Amino acid sequence: xxxxxxxxxxxxxxxxxDEPSKLKRFFKKYFMQGQLLDPEYVEAVRNLDPNAPWYxxxxxxxxxxxxxxxxxxxxxxxxxxxxxxHNYFQYFPDHYVMSLTMxxxxxxGGATSEGGGAVAFPVMTLALALEPRVARDFVxxxxxxxxxxxxxxxxxxxxxLEWHSIVFTSLGGIAGIIFGxxxxxxxxxxxxxxxxxxxxWFSFTVALFLLNRQHKRKTFDxxxxxxxxxxxxxxxTGFVGGIFTAIxxxxxxxxxxxxLSLLFRISEKISTPTSIILMASNSFIGLLWRQxxxxxxxxxxxxxxxxxVPIVITMSPVGALVSSYLHRQVLASxxxxxxxxxIISAVIIIKMTWQLWxxxxxxxxxxxxxxxxxxxxxxxxxQKQIEKERLEIRSRDILSFNGHINSVLNLGE
Numbered sequence: 464x465x466x467x468x469x470x471x472x473x474x475x476x477x478x479x480x481d482e483p484s485k486l487k488r489f490f491k492k493y494f495m496q497g498q499l500l501d502p503e504y505v506e507a508v509r510n511l512d513p514n515a516p517w518y519x520x521x522x523x524x525x526x527x528x529x530x531x532x533x534x535x536x537x538x539x540x541x542x543x544x545x546x547x548x549h550n551y552f553q554y555f556p557d558h559y560v561m562s563l564t565m566x567x568x569x570x571x572g573g574a575t576s577e578g579g580g581a582v583a584f585p586v587m588t589l590a591l592a593l594e595p596r597v598a599r600d601f602v603x604x605x606x607x608x609x610x611x612x613x614x615x616x617x618x619x620x621x622x623x624l625e626w627h628s629i630v631f632t633s634l635g636g637i638a639g640i641i642f643g644x645x646x647x648x649x650x651x652x653x654x655x656x657x658x659x660x661x662x663x664w665f666s667f668t669v670a671l672f673l674l675n676r677q678h679k680r681k682t683f684d685x686x687x688x689x690x691x692x693x694x695x696x697x698x699x700t701g702f703v704g705g706i707f708t709a710i711x712x713x714x715x716x717x718x719x720x721x722x723l724s725l726l727f728r729i730s731e732k733i734s735t736p737t738s739i740i741l742m743a744s745n746s747f748i749g750l751l752w753r754q755x756x757x758x759x760x761x762x763x764x765x766x767x768x769x770x771x772v773p774i775v776i777t778m779s780p781v782g783a784l785v786s787s788y789l790h791r792q793v794l795a796s797x798x799x800x801x802x803x804x805x806i807i808s809a810v811i812i813i814k815m816t817w818q819l820w821x822x823x824x825x826x827x828x829x830x831x832x833x834x835x836x837x838x839x840x841x842x843x844x845x846q847k848q849i850e851k852e853r854l855e856i857r858s859r860d861i862l863s864f865n866g867h868i869n870s871v872l873n874l875g876e
Contacts, residue, residue: 504621530619531780534612538776551769558770560591565605569775573613573782575797576720576731576738578606578746579775580713581664585805588657589812593763595656595711596648600764602712603750609775610743613783617736620784625729625737627686628719631694632701636715636745639705644752648709654813655822660711661806662823666830667721668802670838675795680845682730686723687848696722701741708745716742725837728845731795735786 504526511523521529546552555562564586565579572579580602587598617624651659686693700722707714716738723729723737754760806827813819 527616527620527784530616531612531784533619534615535776535780538608538612539773542772542776546769554766554770558767561587561601561767562770562774565609565771565774566778569605569609569771569778570782570785571797571801572606572610572742572775573739573779573784574735574786575782575801576716576735577664577798577801578602578713578716578739578742579609579779580606580711581717581801581805584660584711584713585657585808587767588653589808594761595653597761597763597767599710599712599749600753600760601767603746603753604760604764604768605771605775606713606742606746607750608772609779610739610746612776613779614740614743616780617739617783622736623684623733624740625685625723625733627689627693628697628723628734628737629740631697632704632715632719632741633744635698635701635703636705636708636741637701637748639702639715640709640745640749641705641752642702643706643709644749644757647706651710654819656710657809657813658819658823659826660707660714661802661809662826663707663830664717664802665806666827667717667834668798669827669831670721670725670834671795672799673835673838675792680728681849682728683848684730684733686727686729687844693727696726704741705745708742708749712746712749713742715745721834721837725834726841726844728841736783739783 507523511520515523542551561583564582568579568582568586571577571582575581580599583602583605584595584598587593587601588595697719700718701715704715704718707718719741720731720734720738723734724731729737750760810823815823
């Protein structure tokens with residue numbers, strides 16, 4: 464008998480019985496997909512004794528919340544101690560705009576493969592008309608703290624990561640950010656820095672959108688058949704990303720994601736937390752290099768950072784926790800909106816000369832071609848891997864069949 468739902472008074476309309484289930488399936492698929500956790504941790508949760516000591520239950524069953532709570536308490540206590548000692552509260556009246564901005568910026572930084580700098584840098588350079596070096600130094604401080612907390616939480620929660628990328632891309636990122644700060648940064652004008660940032664990221668967004676139109680595309684949890692050429696490519700990716708980080712405060716995260724997602728077809732559920740750890744470490748290297756090896760972090764950057772630290776250390780790990788449950792298509796949608804708004808804002812606000820228009824077009828088109836080439840090669844590598852898996856399955860089936868025949872023959876004898 465069909466289920467009935469009353470609408471209004473005295474009226475009853477039949478509701479197709481499959482409608483609620485469709486909505487429920489949609490919500491569960493895209494917003495409650497579940498976390499990709501380390502297999503050993505999954506097994507530990509499954510075998511947890513209900514009568515185990517409270518601390519075992521806390522560290523296993525509620526590990527995700529403990530992973531956020533530990534660094535949050537540590538940094539929050541440190542901030543309040545310094546804020547009272549040095550009166551950080553005096554900076555809020557003139558710098559509160561970034562406090563509000565980073566509520567969203569830090570959440571996006573923790574939830575997607577683009578750091579909080581993807582929001583902070585355009586706002587500070589375009590909306591607030593600050594020098595790119597001030598915005599960049601601010602991003603170093605905010606990402607080192609906010610994404611640092613997220614990184615601790617991600618590792619502590621035992622989310623699945625692409626560790627090859629973390630190791631080799633980090634090494635390239637260290638070299639790239641030092642080279643970028645010492646050499647490349649001085650060669651570019653403020654307008655060029657802004658446009659390079661938004662143009663390259665927009666071209667990546669276009670490529671990711673085209674890739675995700677391939678519904679139910681095969682993705683991997685780790686780079687298949689990892690070897691020397693993959694390690695070298697990850698190092699180069701980190702080097703290029705480090706140069707972008709030197710210019711605009713972030714970059715190694717999106718470069719890592721582009722190679723992992725487009726070329727190696729790693730799921731965004733894995734490439735996203737991987738990129739967060741890479742961006743946190745790269746930002747920290749930039750912070751140390753600017754502070755101790757160059758002329759120091761800009762004084763104005765410290766003031767802006769002082770009013771956002773409590774926000775970024777709260778919202779960034781929350782973003783990381785939320786994103787760990789979301790479908791990869793939802794994570795990608797964040798990037799579509801973010802990068803499209805950024806490039807539109809840039810061309811509206813910046814006084815565009817014909818040289819800047821040429822630079823923007825070249826970067827967008829050139830970047831799109833490079834990313835499309837990654838997609839093409841990635842498709843070939845994926846097909847090769849699928850064929851290899853089929854052959855392995857066929858070989859196992861043949862061996863199993865031969866073993867069965869031999870056992871039957873032996874019984875007959």
